[in-house]
Amino acid sequence: MKKTRTILALCAVGFGLAFSAGAVVAQNDPIAQRKALMKAVGDTGRAPAAMLKGEQPFNLAAVQNALKAMQDAGKASPALYPDNSKAGGDTVALPKIWENKADFNAKLAKLEADAASGLTKIIDEASFKASYPDILRGCGDCHRDYRARR
Amino acid sequence: MRKFVVAALVLFAFGLAAFFALTAPRRAVAGDPALEQGGDIERGRIVFYAGGCASCHATPGQDNRLVLGGGLELKSPFGSFYAPNISSHPDDGIGRWRTADLANAMLAGVAPDGAHYYPSFPYASYSGAKLEDVRDLMAFLRTMPPVEGKARDHELGFPFNIRRTLGVWKALYAPVPAPLRDDSGRPASWNRGRYLVEVLGHCAECHSPRNALGGIIGAQRHAGGPDPEGKGWVPNITPHGMKGWTRGDIEQLLDLGMTLEGDSVGGSMTSVVRNMAQLSRDDRLAIADYLLSLPPREGPQNPKR
Missing domain, CATH: 1.10.760 (Cytochrome Bc1 Complex; Chain D, domain 2)
Known part of the structure; x- marks a missing residue:
């Protein structure tokens, strides 16, 4: 019995270590981190897109999820493009980012601000249809110059 | 020898004249x-x-x-x-x-x-x-x-x-200039879409692979290929590359830039989207109808996919 408990405790410690090691790796891997943020924006964004097309009923919580993912991405991204992350990890970030860092960061700040304003403004289907499309159009401002086509 | 020089000069003159005639704007x-x-x-x-x-x-x-x-x-x-x-x-x-x-x-x-x-x-x-x-x-x-x-x-x-x-x-x-004629056997929306895609929108100019002389490879028209401007890939917009897309999805991409995966298009396509957003929804749906009617064509293989 005692032995089992020890093994379990060791396993828990092992898991804990493995988990934090994973977190450390992710923290030191800005390419993976920024990809995860953008993927979250895409994944949470599909439901609101379907609502705009009339393929899904309006759901405020799902819209807020998408906006929060955008807000998180806008807030965390400026720190995730250090000079040593220009290449590798199959990145589609373009070198222009590091040539125009101030503009790039200003656009990320705008993404965060647009998402935040969406979170307060969008309260029902009508306000969603009125302001959500323009928030999406903002994505192109960054993707135009700073992300490779694929 | 003199005869040869004359003959060569005459041939050269003919060649030059032919070149000028053929290349005259x-x-x-x-x-x-x-x-x-x-x-x-x-x-x-x-x-x-x-x-x-x-x-x-x-x-x-x-x-x-x-x-x-x-x-x-x-x-x-x-x-x-x-x-x-x-x-x-x-x-x-x-x-x-x-x-x-x-x-x-x-x-x-x-x-x-x-x-x-x-x-x-x-x-x-x-x-x-x-x-x-x-x-x-x-x-x-x-x-x-x-x-x-x-x-x-x-x-x-x-x-x-x-x-x-x-x-x-x-x-x-380059085709001989002539206004695109409507196909009376097709709906008005399809004809409008074809005009917007093939003529004004000039989608094929970027979305088709080109040969060494810069001519579009007809058999792979609209089938995508490497980005001529550098890094990246231009997608196939025939049904071969648009599996799962509905006309509503294409209309939304043209209006907002959003893809089926929830991604937002990049590069010069962002500018195209800003243009298309100025058109009517009916025009964007017409484009979608025409693109979905294209024969599925396989283009060059994107190494990343």
């Missing part, structure tokens, strides 16, 4: 007074956005897409092209142009002075434009603010820097 329209009258500015605005004029001719580095001073660099395997000034400035832009000048430029790739334009200006597509659309576009362009300064000259390698050689390129790859 041919205009699409002569001066037609009716073309110079009227023109609907609001309809011209739609032609302007459907044709993507601002995407290349808007002055880079500023946000107003109606400041048409040109200067944007277009990279290609042949060198760099710089989009010219098409603002209403009388000397640096096209402020003195007649509608016939615009028609010859767009439909035949011929400048007012008779020189060939490079096909980076997509006249191979615009060759099917309707003259009333050119007239409306001219009316709209005349309302644009004048912008001072000419764009720099193209930087091209030999022999592509000799404009006359474009006569050969046109004979091979």
Whole structure:
């Protein structure tokens, strides 16, 4: 019995270590981190897109999820493009980012601000249809110059 | 020996004459007074956005897409092209142009002075434009603010820097100018979509692979390929590359830039989306209908997928 408990405790410690090691790796891997943020924006964004097309009923919580993912991405991204992350990890970030860092960061700040304003403004289907499309159009401002086509 | 020299000279003269005859720029329209009258500015605005004029001719580095001073660099395997000034400035832009000048430029790739334009200006597509659309576009362009300064000259390698050689390129790859005729067996929406995709929107210019001479490979038209501007890939927009897409999905992409995966399109397509968002929803749906009706064509393989 005692032995089992020890093994379990060791396993828990092992898991804990493995988990934090994973977190450390992710923290030191800005390419993976920024990809995860953008993927979250895409994944949470599909439901609101379907609502705009009339393929899904309006759901405020799902819209807020998408906006929060955008807000998180806008807030965390400026720190995730250090000079040593220009290449590798199959990145589609373009070198222009590091040539125009101030503009790039200003656009990320705008993404965060647009998402935040969406979170307060969008309260029902009508306000969603009125302001959500323009928030999406903002994505192109960054993707135009700073992300490779694929 | 003397006979040989004479024969060689005669042959050379014939060759030169043939080259000049074959490469002579041919205009699409002569001066037609009716073309110079009227023109609907609001309809011209739609032609302007459907044709993507601002995407290349808007002055880079500023946000107003109606400041048409040109200067944007277009990279290609042949060198760099710089989009010219098409603002209403009388000397640096096209402020003195007649509608016939615009028609010859767009439909035949011929400048007012008779020189060939490079096909980076997509006249191979615009060759099917309707003259009333050119007239409306001219009316709209005349309302644009004048912008001072000419764009720099193209930087091209030999022999592509000799404009006359474009006569050969046109004979091979540019259709004879003629307005695209509607197919009466198809719905109006499909016909409108075909006109927007094949002529004004000139989608195939980027979404098709090209051969060594820069001609579109017909069997892979709209089937995508490596980005001619550098890093990246231009997607296949025939049904082969659009599996799972509905007309509503395509309409939404053209309006908002959002893909089926929840991604937002990048590169110069962002500018296309800003143009398409100015069109009516019906026009965007017409584009979708036409694209979905294309034969599925397999293009070059994207190594990343």
